[in-house]
Every structure is written in structure tokens, then in C-alpha cells.
Amino acid sequence: VQDNLEGALTEADIEPLNMPEMDRDELVEGESFKFTLLCQVKPDIELKGLDALTVNRELVEVGDTEINAEIEGLREQNAELEPVEDRGSETGDIVTFDFVGTLDGEEEPFDGGSGTEHPLELGSGQFIEGFEDQLIGVKEGDERVVDVTFPEDYQAEHLAAKLAHFACTVKSVRCKALADVDDEFAVDLGHDDLSALRASVYDRLFEAATKEKDGDVREQLLKGLMEANEIEIPAALIEMAQKQLQNQMGMHLAMNGMPRDQIAQAMESETEGVLERAKEMAHRDLLLDAAAVEGDISVSDDELEERIGEIAVDMNQPKAKVRASLQENDRIHSVRGEMLHEKTLRWLEEQASSVSGDSTSASAEGNPTADDASDSNVEVADEES
Known part of the structure; x- marks a missing residue:
């Protein structure tokens, strides 16, 4: 049976989500027999609502108020x-x-x-x-x-x-x-002068705000798809998503120093919430997989290698070592899947209608460069300790 199992699944083009259950005829010595495999598979999804996707793209704004608040935080951190x-x-x-x-x-x-x-x-x-x-x-x-x-x-x-x-x-x-906000303060933080510090703060805040707005847009896309495509989600997918969320939660609590017995209690109290998030995660993944097919989207081996290289840089590890670790822990498929969903979300953004401004635009106040930063310096009275 085992020798024929993989071949039977391949021939039928079936990718099981769980370990197949076998139903077979009674065995009679010297006679052939027939067996049936029962397993859960991904449902065939005909996506609806792609032509009706609409997103609200909010303008990214970073002005003096945000820059001044960030610099005040730097004063606190370096006090x-x-x-x-x-x-x-x-x-x-x-x-x-x-x-x-x-x-x-x-x-x-x-x-x-x-x-x-x-x-x-x-x-x-x-x-x-x-x-x-x-x-x-x-x-x-x-x-x-x-x-x-x-x-x-x-x-x-x-x-x-x-x-x-x-x-x-x-x-x-x-x-x-607290230090005075002046050129000396900026130099202590590794910048040429106060204008350069403000420009650096602006760039960082603008990048973070843009990522946040991009995340909002993608949430709108996924919500729209989920509302237009209510599907029956295989129990095996929900179970896999639930285990993934539980593992993430357990690791997070352990890294924050929570004792093992308290981790178990905390996770048990969150069982219902984790289950609901797992259902939502499985629903989203199925729809993104279907959208990838609709958009003829794939991840090439070269793109995968580039991502592994990026992971290696982030981990400060040799690329070959990172690749071997991913293969050993069966994570290569997961990395490719994450990349596929990222590309699919970008494709969905291109298909969606926008009802607001360009999310990549700067604010009216613009980037405080070295030429104009002096007009918007933080003014802080000297403080006595």
C-alpha cells in the first residue's frame, strides 16, 4: 500500500492536507485488493468580487509635530x-x-x-x-x-x-x-548637524507611516475578498493555523520570562480567540492562493534565492547555512508561500480602485532638508536638574 500511495496521489493530482485514511477490501491471500484513500484537500475556489475591490488610500503625512515629538523622545532616551x-x-x-x-x-x-x-x-x-x-x-x-x-x-x-x-x-x-536640541546634540547622535538629524527623523517616520498605510490597504483588500468569498475551510487547515499561532504565542510569552506553567494557563485562556484567528488566517491563505492562480503569479527559484540571501543578511549568517537550516526544518516551502502571498497582494492592489489620494505622497510640509530645517527647529526651554 505504501509503495502505491504516493503514486496514486500524484496520478490523481491530489495534495492532501492531512494523513490519508485508508478504506480497503478484506484481504484474501493470493488475490488482488482495492483500497480507497480519504483525505482533506484545498477547495476549488472561483474568486468573486475582484472587479469590485475598492481601497481607501490615506495620504502619508509627516510634519513638524511628529518630528519634534520624535526628537523629544531622543532627548529622553539619551538623557x-x-x-x-x-x-x-x-x-x-x-x-x-x-x-x-x-x-x-x-x-x-x-x-x-x-x-x-x-x-x-x-x-x-x-x-x-x-x-x-x-x-x-x-x-x-x-x-x-x-x-x-x-x-x-x-x-x-x-x-x-x-x-x-x-x-x-x-x-x-x-x-x-536633558540635552539642548542643537547641533551638538545632533553630532552626539551621529549626524552632521541639527538639520541632518531632522531630515533623518523625517525619513524614518515617513517610511514607518508608509508601511502602516500599506498594511491598512492590504487589510482592506483581504477583508473585501473574504466578504465576497465565504467558503468552507478544511478542518486540517484550521488546525495547522491554530498550531502555528499557539507556537508563536508560547515563544513570545517564554521570551518575556513567563514561567512554563503560567504559559500553559495563558494559552488555555486564549483557546477560543486563537481558534477564531486561525479560521481567519486559513480563509485568507486560501483566497490568496486562489488569487495567485487568477493572476498567474509565481515565485521563481532566483527570487527565492534572493530572499534567502536577505534572511541571511538579517541574521548575520552565511547564506548556505541559512538555506540548509530552512531545508532541514522544512521551511523553504513556507518562505516561498510567504513571497507568493506578498506578490499576490501587490497584484490585488493594482486591480483595486482607489477612492483617495496616493499613499506614497509626502505631506504638504515636505522633507525638512538641510536648507529649511532651521525654520522648524524644536524649541525647548533650558531645564534645571
Whole structure:
């Protein structure tokens, strides 16, 4: 049977989505027998609504407001920290402290509730609501007990809705000393002058905004196709998409330091939501595959090799090593599939009618080049630390 299975599938031009189930006649020694294979396959889809696709292409605008906000963020990121000695801590200060947490009515610290030399920017919202407010006014060497109640939906269920007491010892209080926005600041960040910095910020913001608008357009295209083509999705495709989403979710939670038992609980609580997203993913993939056939779109071996080269550059690995890894993990087919869907989405964009402006246009304010950047510099008053 196994010897004839692959040949039978090839002859019938069938690409099974799951392991075929076999139904066969009763075996009689010396006699031939007939067997039937049952498997799930992709449905034949005759796409509807291609000629009615419409997208709203919003204008990409990057002006002084966005550039100034980004530069202000750079000031924050590159601020020097200076000790605070003549006052208590305020919102925006960085308080470094040791802490030991106990649950109300218990004497022993609970797991994960203690830390040393922990820096915390007051007002950043990094800790449980109410924690940071109780550290306002502290000075180096102070000891303070912070009382907070964990949220009812806290991810660690054994702490949810419980009152806790944190004994804190302040090691230091520091404030941010922000640089003036001038040529010297720009040079420190690797630019020739402030005008060059502003031009660089503009380019980065414009590229990010363009990608976001492109993503919006593609979401509109996919939504339009899905609404026009309601199809029965094979259970095997939904199951594969569900496993992919679960693996991604598990890896993300693990990389963020969540314990294994909590990861299992978190994933179980998201089962229904993951299933719905899996159905949507499988639906989209089927429609994009059908659109690729409609548009006679394919990915050549040369294009695939170019993409593998790009992946190798991003990973800072030799191309041959990346290719071998993709082949070993059966990912070559996935990479080609992703490329096919990207090309298909671009083709769909070309087919769609636009009801707004060109998404690649700059704003009326334009790129602040070296010639005009001085007219739109960030004005920030000197701040005392």
C-alpha cells in the first residue's frame, strides 16, 4: 500500500492536507485488493468580487509635530542621570530600590516578589497601579512600605486580587538631565548637524507611516475578498493555523520570562480567540492562493534565492547555512508561500480602485532638508536638574 500511495496521489493530482485514511477490501491471500484513500484537500475556489475591490488610500503625512515629538523622545532616551540631593523624588525621577513583598496576613515573602537595585521611573506605569505613587517624596536611604492590591485579572492567578505589602529600601534617587536640541546634540547622535538629524527623523517616520498605510490597504483588500468569498475551510487547515499561532504565542510569552506553567494557563485562556484567528488566517491563505492562480503569479527559484540571501543578511549568517537550516526544518516551502502571498497582494492592489489620494505622497510640509530645517527647529526651554 505504501509503495502505491504516493503514486496514486500524484496520478490523481491530489495534495492532501492531512494523513490519508485508508478504506480497503478484506484481504484474501493470493488475490488482488482495492483500497480507497480519504483525505482533506484545498477547495476549488472561483474568486468573486475582484472587479469590485475598492481601497481607501490615506495620504502619508509627516510634519513638524511628529518630528519634534520624535526628537523629544531622543532627548529622553539619551538623557544623563544626575543624583537628587535637595528634595524628595518626583514624577519622572528614577528611584533605585530593594524590595521584599509579602501577602497580607503572611510573614514569608512570596515567589517573585523580591528584588535588589531595581531602577524605576516614577510615573512610567511599570509596576502595579498605586505602587509608584507611594514612592513619591522618598530620598536616598529612606525605608517605606508600599501597599497594593493585585488586579483581579493578574496573570499569576495565585496573586490575583490579593493585598500585598512591599518593604522598600531606597538606594538612590536620580533625575534626567536633558540635552539642548542643537547641533551638538545632533553630532552626539551621529549626524552632521541639527538639520541632518531632522531630515533623518523625517525619513524614518515617513517610511514607518508608509508601511502602516500599506498594511491598512492590504487589510482592506483581504477583508473585501473574504466578504465576497465565504467558503468552507478544511478542518486540517484550521488546525495547522491554530498550531502555528499557539507556537508563536508560547515563544513570545517564554521570551518575556513567563514561567512554563503560567504559559500553559495563558494559552488555555486564549483557546477560543486563537481558534477564531486561525479560521481567519486559513480563509485568507486560501483566497490568496486562489488569487495567485487568477493572476498567474509565481515565485521563481532566483527570487527565492534572493530572499534567502536577505534572511541571511538579517541574521548575520552565511547564506548556505541559512538555506540548509530552512531545508532541514522544512521551511523553504513556507518562505516561498510567504513571497507568493506578498506578490499576490501587490497584484490585488493594482486591480483595486482607489477612492483617495496616493499613499506614497509626502505631506504638504515636505522633507525638512538641510536648507529649511532651521525654520522648524524644536524649541525647548533650558531645564534645571
